[in-house]
Amino acid sequence: MQIKPYVPGESKMDTDKPIRQLAANEAPLGASPKAIEAAQGSVAQLNRYPEGGAVALREKIGERFGFPAEQLICGAGSDEIIALICQAFTSEGSEVLYSQHGFLMYKISALAAGATPVSAPESDLRMDVDSMIDAMTENTRIVFVANPNNPTGSYSTKAELERLHAALPEDALLVIDAAYSEYVDAEAYSDGSDLVAQNKNVVMTRTFSKLFGLAALRIGWAYGSKEVIDILNRVRGPFNVSVPAQAAATAALDDWDWAMDAKHLNNRLLPAVTQRLRGMGLTVYDSVGNFILIDFSDADRATAADAFLRSEGIIGRGVAGYGLPTCLRMTIGTEDDMDVLTQALTRFIESESA
Ligand SMILES: Cc1ncc(COP(=O)(O)O)c(C=O)c1O
Numbered sequence: 001m002q003i004k005p006y007v008p009g010e011s012k013m014d015t016d017k018p019i020r021q022l023a024a025n026e027a028p029l030g031a032s033p034k035a036i037e038a039a040q041g042s043v044a045q046l047n048r049y050p051e052g053g054a055v056a057l058r059e060k061i062g063e064r065f066g067f068p069a070e071q072l073i074c075g076a077g078s079d080e081i082i083a084l085i086c087q088a089f090t091s092e093g094s095e096v097l098y099s100q101h102g103f104l105m106y107k108i109s110a111l112a113a114g115a116t117p118v119s120a121p122e123s124d125l126r127m128d129v130d131s132m133i134d135a136m137t138e139n140t141r142i143v144f145v146a147n148p149n150n151p152t153g154s155y156s157t158k159a160e161l162e163r164l165h166a167a168l169p170e171d172a173l174l175v176i177d178a179a180y181s182e183y184v185d186a187e188a189y190s191d192g193s194d195l196v197a198q199n200k201n202v203v204m205t206r207t208f209s210k211l212f213g214l215a216a217l218r219i220g221w222a223y224g225s226k227e228v229i230d231i232l233n234r235v236r237g238p239f240n241v242s243v244p245a246q247a248a249a250t251a252a253l254d255d256w257d258w259a260m261d262a263k264h265l266n267n268r269l270l271p272a273v274t275q276r277l278r279g280m281g282l283t284v285y286d287s288v289g290n291f292i293l294i295d296f297s298d299a300d301r302a303t304a305a306d307a308f309l310r311s312e313g314i315i316g317r318g319v320a321g322y323g324l325p326t327c328l329r330m331t332i333g334t335e336d337d338m339d340v341l342t343q344a345l346t347r348f349i350e351s352e353s354a
Helices: 033-041 055-065 077-089 105-112 129-135 158-166 193-198 226-235 243-254 256-279 299-311 335-353
Strands: 072-075 095-099 116-120 140-146 173-177 202-207 220-223 291-295 317-319 324-331
Touching: 033 243, 055 072, 055 220, 055 243, 072 077, 072 226, 077 105, 077 140, 077 173, 077 202, 077 220, 077 226, 095 105, 095 129, 105 116, 116 129, 129 140, 129 158, 140 158, 158 173, 158 193, 173 193, 193 202, 243 256, 256 291, 256 335, 299 317, 299 324, 299 335
Parallel strands: 095 116, 095 140, 140 173, 173 202
Antiparallel strands: 072 220, 202 220, 291 324, 317 324
């Protein structure tokens, strides 16, 4: 089989040090207490199927973000929606295009659907519109852009997305995966929702796994044209989002202050830790997500740094699978996590010259 398994960020380690889980871009403060309470309160009738269309949740998402509920679909994580899109819009011979260091699930989902994955070179770890356009063929059916991208942390501008969309082959769908969009304040950024509003062939995917801290419940959503959402509704399982997931996500959107506090913590720590690590001589790429990509400029050094951090209880993410063997990706955790990370990397650098 051509599909290599997706290797998730690890969460366990054999050490007596406190574990700092910085491998999966999870929310360090957890979910809103109101979301947890809603999930707990939802389990009294486990014999009942969930509401199949996630109606209340879609209405809440629509209200919060300003999209029509009938143009929304919920899924068991945005991973499921990515897979459904590949299933619904490709067949053998179809090509699924994404950029060189794009999120791994695009390739996996394309292969699982029997389509051909195609990756286009990036420039400076950013999606390159011209290179994406060069890689388009008459067989291109889906173009995925993670905005911001994981694991690079870079983002594409509204103008770049518009130019990419304008060049799409007929019948192709542009999917803007905005899993980390809630963290981004950059003015030139777009989560793609404006393109969705104006075009039938654009979908934006979002998740409750990151800012809202609900990764365990598997809940994501997408905004697209009525036509695209109708097709996705036909291919999804009728009860694809569990009762606790729907309840918690709805409550999480009501606790907006919790989400904004989580965002502000991330957006305060992100530049601070970036500067500290750069000050220690490390290459840290600009990121607008809830993670940073540290380049150790040598694959062996990145592996040694990873092993050193693990011995200190810090679990980061090697990204060789993304074609970045010299790098490690680290989630922005709590303030304490970031202090421990910088101290550990200081000791690692000292150990190199010892
Ligand atoms: C860019 C991107 N898209 C989608 C996902 C999937 O998120 P989930 O399936 O938890 O919604 C992730 C998870 O790390 C991601 O980084």
